[in-house]
Amino acid sequence: MSEAGARRLREDHGLGSRLSRPPPCLALATLPTPLERARWLDDGAEVWVKRDDQSSALYGGGKVRKLEWLLASERFGGSGPIVSVGGIASNHLVALALFLQRTGRPLHALTFEQPLTPHGRMNLAALMSLGARFWHVRRRAALPWAWLGYQLWAKPVVRGEFMAPGASDGRGGLGFVEAGLELARQIAEGAAPRPGQIYITGGSAGAAAGLALGLAIAGVSTELRIVAAVERWGFNGLLLRRMLGQIFAELVAHGLGDSLGRGGVAGLLAGAGVTWSIDHTQVGPGYGAPTAAGAEAVRLAAQHGLHLETTYTGKCLAALRGDLRGGRAQGPVIFWNTHAGADLRRWVKPGWEAALPQRLARRVEALSLG
Numbered sequence: 001m002s003e004a005g006a007r008r009l010r011e012d013h014g015l016g017s018r019l020s021r022p023p024p025c026l027a028l029a030t031l032p033t034p035l036e037r038a039r040w041l042d043d044g045a046e047v048w049v050k051r052d053d054q055s056s057a058l059y060g061g062g063k064v065r066k067l068e069w070l071l072a073s074e075r076f077g078g079s080g081p082i083v084s085v086g087g088i089a090s091n092h093l094v095a096l097a098l099f100l101q102r103t104g105r106p107l108h109a110l111t112f113e114q115p116l117t118p119h120g121r122m123n124l125a126a127l128m129s130l131g132a133r134f135w136h137v138r139r140r141a142a143l144p145w146a147w148l149g150y151q152l153w154a155k156p157v158v159r160g161e162f163m164a165p166g167a168s169d170g171r172g173g174l175g176f177v178e179a180g181l182e183l184a185r186q187i188a189e190g191a192a193p194r195p196g197q198i199y200i201t202g203g204s205a206g207a208a209a210g211l212a213l214g215l216a217i218a219g220v221s222t223e224l225r226i227v228a229a230v231e232r233w234g235f236n237g238l239l240l241r242r243m244l245g246q247i248f249a250e251l252v253a254h255g256l257g258d259s260l261g262r263g264g265v266a267g268l269l270a271g272a273g274v275t276w277s278i279d280h281t282q283v284g285p286g287y288g289a290p291t292a293a294g295a296e297a298v299r300l301a302a303q304h305g306l307h308l309e310t311t312y313t314g315k316c317l318a319a320l321r322g323d324l325r326g327g328r329a330q331g332p333v334i335f336w337n338t339h340a341g342a343d344l345r346r347w348v349k350p351g352w353e354a355a356l357p358q359r360l361a362r363r364v365e366a367l368s369l370g
């Protein structure tokens with residue numbers, strides 16, 4: 001796509017009619033994404049899949065929904081680097097690298113170690129091949145050191161504009177508010193029944209929080225079951241509430257009507273009958289570490305043409321299958337597939353390993369699984 005094409009604004013979003021001053025949004029995603037019946041998952045309740053993996057031919061999944069709003073904002077409107085945060089196999093960093101390379105903008109990344117599944121290794125290979133530059137530490141808790149190193153390096157050079165981890169902030173979250181409105185339209189058109197539960201995975205909270213608000217604005221009563229991919233200290237009710245507050249503030253700042261905005265987040269969700277709960281049972285040994293149930297869910301999905309991964313969506317599907325088996329999910333259920341599932345091989349350059357920072361290059365083999 002040409003640079004002009006990459007900067008085409010989206011005029012057809014649902015927030016246009018809900019906000020008196022909607023912020024700009026780039027047309028990066030192919031929307032709406034399909035809603036498909038998934039009989040192979042039925043187990044006492046009917047299951048549907050929201051195919052966000054089809055949200056972009058370049059790199060689908062949930063991230064492009066957030067990037068549509070973020071990259072259109074004044075804050076990210078320049079042509080300099082963008083700096084963000086993630087594991088060395090972060091899907092968020094891959095999405096950002098791919099959407100930035102179309103306009104020749106560099107990606108600077110503050111990174112930490114995570115186990116490298118074959119999928120993760122492919123992500124890392126793509127990031128190196130696309131020219132992403134890492135400021136790397138071993139542990140997530142040491143990220144402030146990566147930040148410090150970056151600040152010192154960037155001072156005489158060009159410091160990137162900072163994008164929140166997972167592209168989750170008030171503006172990025174609008175992408176999932178829009179997703180909630182999109183689902184509401186699909187339900188109204190009869191594409192699927194109103195779900196009793198929606199299963200979505202949670203990392204930096206933007207997707208789930210935005211979706212909850214979008215469904216509430218559209219008046220779709222449902223339960224969001226948020227399956228954590230991250231330990232409790234990294235993702236919990238407090239952080240979700242904070243994200244709900246940030247996205248809500250963004251909506252109000254852009255003219256969410258009084259009738260919806262007056263009662264705050266709690267009033268909006270309660271008024272529409274949108275509830276949420278967080279399930280931490282699938283995290284297993286930690287962020288990025290595959291679990292047996294998650295890996296089995298990935299295998300099952302692959303047999304039915306759905307490409308998941310073991311960090312987020314596999315764990316989410318494992319939780320859904322367990323809840324169906326245990327009778328917790330009454331249905332109808334929507335499984336929200338937030339993973340791109342794109343084949344990244346076309347981006348990978350031979351010899352990409354040479355671009356790794358030295359301290360990471362020494363660790364790649366030790367981190368690699370299967």
Ligand SMILES: Cc1ncc(COP(=O)(O)O)c(C=O)c1O
Nearest residue numbers: 091166202203204205206207338
């Ligand atoms: C495939 C996938 N699904 C879901 C998420 C989590 O979304 P959020 O960070 O908005 O909670 C991520 C985050 O990187 C992801 O890569």
